[in-house]
Amino acid sequence: MKKFFTLFILSICLCGILNAQNNSDTKAQINKIKRSSQYLSAEATMSTEEEALSLARELLVGEINDWVASKRNGAEVKQIVLQDINLCAQEMDMKRGIKTRAFVYVKKKDIVLIYGDGQIVLNNEENGADLQALSEINAPAQSDSTKNVAETQVADSVKVENEAAPVVKESVAEVTPLEQILAAKTMSDLKPVFASLKSESKINYGSYNAQTVVNECYLLFYTREGNIKAIVRKSGDKYTDAKDNSAKNIVDFSGCGAYWFMLK
C-alpha cells in the first residue's frame, strides 16, 4: 500500500515536470519564430483561447499591413493575397495562469502583394489583360531575356485576341462557358477565356473573400505559380469539384489565390 502511494505521488510529480517541459518547448519554439526574419507573428493572452486567438489574428493583420507599408513601393500595393488568415496562419496556444496565450504567425513568402489597379474587376477597356497569374503579379527575379519573352507573349496574346475575336466567338459556340473555363490549366490560359466571356456579358467575377462571397457561385483556386488547382462549385457551406462533382474541403486550398465567378 505504501509502495502504491509512493508510485502515485511520483507519477503526479512526473506529469507536472513533463507538462512544464512541454510548455518550455512551446515557448522556445515561439521565440525561435519571433527571432526569424522569415515570419510575421503576433501574440495575445486573454481569458479564453477563442478571445486570445481572435486578438492575435487581429494583431497579425496589423503586422502584415505594417510590413507591406514598410516595403519599397508599399503604398502602391492594391491587394494582399493571403487566402484566409485563419487557414494560412499557424497557431500555438499555452496557459498563462488561468489565461491562455495564443501565438499566430505567417511566412512572409506566403504573403503575395498585388501592385496596380484593376486586378479584380474587368472593365470594357481592360478586356481581361488585367487578370494575371500570381507568378506574373509577384514578379519573381527574372533574367532580362526571360522577361522579354514573357512580355512578348502577353503582348501577342492580347493582339491575337483583339484581331480574332469573332473567330473565338464562333469556335467556342459549341462549348459551354464552364467547359471553356475548366479547359484552362493556368491563369494565362484563363485570361482570354474570362475576357471573352466578359465581353459577351456571360460572367461576373471578383477576388474571393470568405466574409463577403455569395452562397451560390464557383470558386477558382490557383497556386503561386499561376497553375489552376481547382474549380469548385460553392453551394452554401458545401463545395464540390466542378469537374467530377467530388466533395471538396476549403482547407485543402490554404495558401492559394482565389477568384469567385458566376455564369449568366
Place this chain on the structure above:
Amino acid sequence: MRNLLRWLMVAVCCLSIVTINAQEGVKLEIVDGLYDIALKVKMEKSASRLLTEINAAYNENRALNLVNLGLAESAVSGLSALWENAHFYCDDSEVVQSCLSVGSTYQVRQIPLMIKPNGETLDDEYQEAVINFDATGKITRFNFTLSTNVYQNVMKKGKNVTEVSRRQQILSYVEQFRTAYNEKDIVFLENIFSEDALIITGTVTKVKKTDGMGISYNKVTYKKQNKQEYITNLKRSFASNSWINVQFEDVKVVKHPNPLMEGFYGVTVRQKYSNSRGYSDDGYLFLLWDFRDKDNVQIHVRTWQPYWMDENKTQPIAKEEIFTPGDFVIDL
C-alpha cells in the same frame, strides 16, 4: 528496490520545486524596431538584469535590490513601491519582443508577469508590463500595462502619425496613472491633478416615484470634491489597505470637440477596483487630460460613475449617461 524508489521520489520532488519556482535568469531580446545596435544591447542588458533581479527577489521572498542596475530614480522608486504592494515574477526565461518608439523614448511591451498580491484573497494573476526607456536606453519606468486588445483598439483609431504618437503618449500616462494606485504613489497623483481639478464620484440611489404607483428606479447622485479632499481620502485609503488592485478595461480616447481646447483629451475607462479590506467597485472613470505642456501633463477632471445600475448587476449604465469631454467647461 525500496531505496531506489525513495531516491527517485526525492529527485522528482527536487525537480518539481525547481520547475514551480520562477526561473531566475531572464534574457530579454529586442528583435525589431531599434536599429542602433549599441543602444539595443544596452537596453537588452539592462532589462534582462532587472527581470532577473525581480525573479530572484520573488523566489527568495525579499525586497528588490535595484542598486547597481543603472535605473533612473523614477524607476527605482516606482518599482520599490510596486513591490511593497505586490510580488510578481517574469513568466518566461527568454522574452523576445520588439521595441516601440514613443517620441524620443522607447518602450518594450508585453513582458509576461505572474502577480502574487500580498493579500490572501486574490489568486495569482497574469499581467503584462511595459518597460520604458529614455533616449539613452536607461530604464525610466516599469508599469503594468493595459491589456493588448485595449491598447490596440485605441491605437488603431489614430488617423495620422501625429495622432498615433499622441495616443501612444496618452496611453503611456494612463498606464502610469493606473500603476500609481498599485504603487500607492501619492506624489505622482498629487502632481498629475491640477490644483483646481474637479473630482466627481457617483453613487447609485434607489428613488421611489411619488405618483402612487410604487415604482422605484435607480438614479446616480454625484458628489463633488476638490483636489485636497480627494487626495486626503486617497492617502487614508492607501494607509489602511495592504494592497490595492486597479484594472482598466475598455479604454476610449476622445479629442476635446472644442477647437479652442486643443491638447485636451477625454479618456474613459472601465475601472475595476479592489483592495485588501474586501471593498471592490466597477465603474466608468472619466479623465480629462491636458497635454498642452508635454513636460507638465495634468488631469483637470476626474469622474467616476458606477457600471451597474442595480444590485443584481443586470442593468449597465446607459452610454449617454457616461461623461464625455464636452460635458465640462474649463477656464483657460
